[in-house]
Amino acid sequence: MSDNAGSNTAHLETILGCHDHDPGKLLQILREIQEQYGHISPDAITRIASQLAIPRARAESVASFYSFLHIKPDGAYRVLFSDNITDRMLGSEELMRRMCQQLWVEPGKVSEDGLVSINTTSCTGMCDQGPAMLVNGRAITRLTHQRVQEIGHLIRNRTPLADWPADFFRVDDNIRRKGLLLDNKLAPGDALRAALTLGAANIVEAIKASGLRGRGGAGFPTGLKWEACRNAAGITKHVVCNADEGEPGTFKDRVLLTSYADLVFEGMTLAALAVGAQQGYLYLRGEYRYLLEPLQAILQRRRDKNLLGEKILGQPEFDFDIAIHLGAGAYICGEESALIESLEGKRGVPRNRPPFPVTHGYMQQPTALDNVETFCQAALAIQMGAEKYKAIGTTKSTGSKLISVSGDCPRPGIYEYPFGVSVRDVLQDCGAANTRAVQISGPSGICIAEGEFGRKLGFEDLPTAGAFMVFDDSRDMFEVARNFVHFFAHESCGFCTPCRVGTSMLKQTMDKIAAGHGTSHDLNEVENLDRVLQTSSHCGLGRTACNPVLHTLKHFRPAYENRLKSLDFEPAFDLDGALARARQMTGRDDTGAHLNTEET
């Protein structure tokens, strides 16, 4: 945070130099400048653009897309409360209110002295140890009133983050149930040696025979993907690991990258062997920035052991290395083609498909892109053999699945099961009682109620990327849905009309109902919006954005109806609400400062 323009220029030059003045590294450059200076000034954008020989507008366009990049000055301390429903259930809203009071700052604004800003952010992947926050990008878990107060003092005293108690930054794995993956005894290189014995073409065959399907939620057969990539025309190919774990309520990839990173990289390396790729990328979500250095150390260790780099394990034609690319706060980058755009240093907007990444992926070259857990499972399948692997799980969902359990239960954390486990069994294992509903696979997934707890996790019945959020009978499912709707509106990339406008309209409608102004007309409106979003959205975000409302309406309609006025129509404009600003400016809140618009 130096004011010295000369040293700033020098530093900016160093960052640009580290990235070879490559416009494809624009996002990484912007992210590092953000980290160094707390924001990306207009002057910095101009200089970056001129140094990279790109239009200035392009640099600004990218910088303004990502939530963690600021093109206006922000606080020296940037506090972001994780705003998943599970954080809220643990009291995050009250904690944030108190912190704002303590530091004299309004949510979403920078304090007068430029010291601090406080806001919310989408789920940070700490649902089993929330409420959580990010301070200048660093994750802090297990917030309590006392901890938040201490943080307030540290900020007021301008204590550097490096001197804050280490315990604040402790992130636990909370592994509660181990299986095939979490109990593996593989040493680095074991699966790779098994893969080399098989040979490239046979790896693809083995993965196909194992029945392995993608663990990111969609469940595409991994073997088919690798085969298509292997057969795609082109010499330069890539392997990309999707570690942009953004689906609220999911945190299993964080645990895999914390304690099983060798297995992740092993899976990526044998995928590279299978498809003939020379370069790999791990796209790590910005919220997991703290994992960067440990992961880089592991990559270095693997290079030292000849498990990465040139002539891997002495194989003359096997060169492969992995680079880590950090995201900067955009859920949409979990969508594979948006992730590739982001990897190329652009705005994370999903591409038109076809063509698919297996033929036209990163830099329009063939790319095998899979989830963190998928790479781990692939390594296990190769090591144990397709037949043995296939015997675990169910016919169409082979192997095991990591479930991220959070919400109303005494033992939140990571549970590994063979596919086919029932929701009821998971609820029992995590100790949940009086459960009203479970949200499977996050806001874009499915909300199920008590009568359906016999349903099974797997591609035959309940496909899941792993999120498992539990709600007991004290919870208001309308508020759960409203939280998810806000999430989608915030995370829409804005490319297509239905999602850009529709998610915001859905948010307005839910807020109108929450404020007590909803009517049956509004519920019809939700169904109309759903039709538009489902039939015309560009990608899965828009197509699933109505799910939380539709599913909760189906199971918990009274939670909505109790809030409705009996009228057919009620204007969304709130006369009394329009005076709120005047009340705030005059410091008044007496009855004379209110309009009574309620009909009695």
Add this chain to the structure above:
Amino acid sequence: MNDTFQLDGASVPFAPGQTVMQAALAAGHYIPHLCYHPEFKPHGSCKLCTVKIGNHTAASCTMPAEAGLEIESDIEELNALRRTLVQMLFAEGNHFCPSCEKSGNCVLQALGYDLEVHTAGFRHMYPDRPLDASHPEILLDFNRCVLCELCVRASGEVDGKSVFALAGRGITKHLIVNSASGLLKDTNIALTDKAMEVCPVGVILKKRVGFSKPIGERRYDQRPISAQALDDAPRTPTGAKHE
């Protein structure tokens, strides 16, 4: 060119590499569209051209034509969708047709009339979008922007200048210009640029030539957009004759 697909029961021939929209327009079949322009690479953001293939829907401007496809477009279900999308665009920006210089020449307005959008449908968002009147020759009225990116594509692909870009995300996405001041006067835009011609609505306007033709005598005042869109599209000489 022997391959054909079916569009609302009519047989449409196509050349390899053509999208459904390109083939349909070339053969004289109109599919409503806003962000598609025959001279630029389609990107499929407005979604007005959504068509149905069995139970599946897709933007016809980006969907590759394939032999044997059976496509539905002019059906009430899709026209209702298009109506809602137009309503969404009207609600998202600030569109005051009666005082707009583009009234009668505006694609959004013309689509509204043609698709029979009779009501606002949604609560208007009234975003705060200040004008940029800094340039001596050109006015930018961002209130009317529908984020079609035609000016972005024209300036980048044809003019080679990249005067325009989109910034922000989601509902805060907005048009920006290529200058540190953020003002048009500090860009190298010229009146002769392709980007000056392509705005389907009233964002990019030449100063001092407003209302040269009275409202009522303008392009879409004469004939609906569904009849005129085909005039702009490159036609295949062998394509079906326009009835």
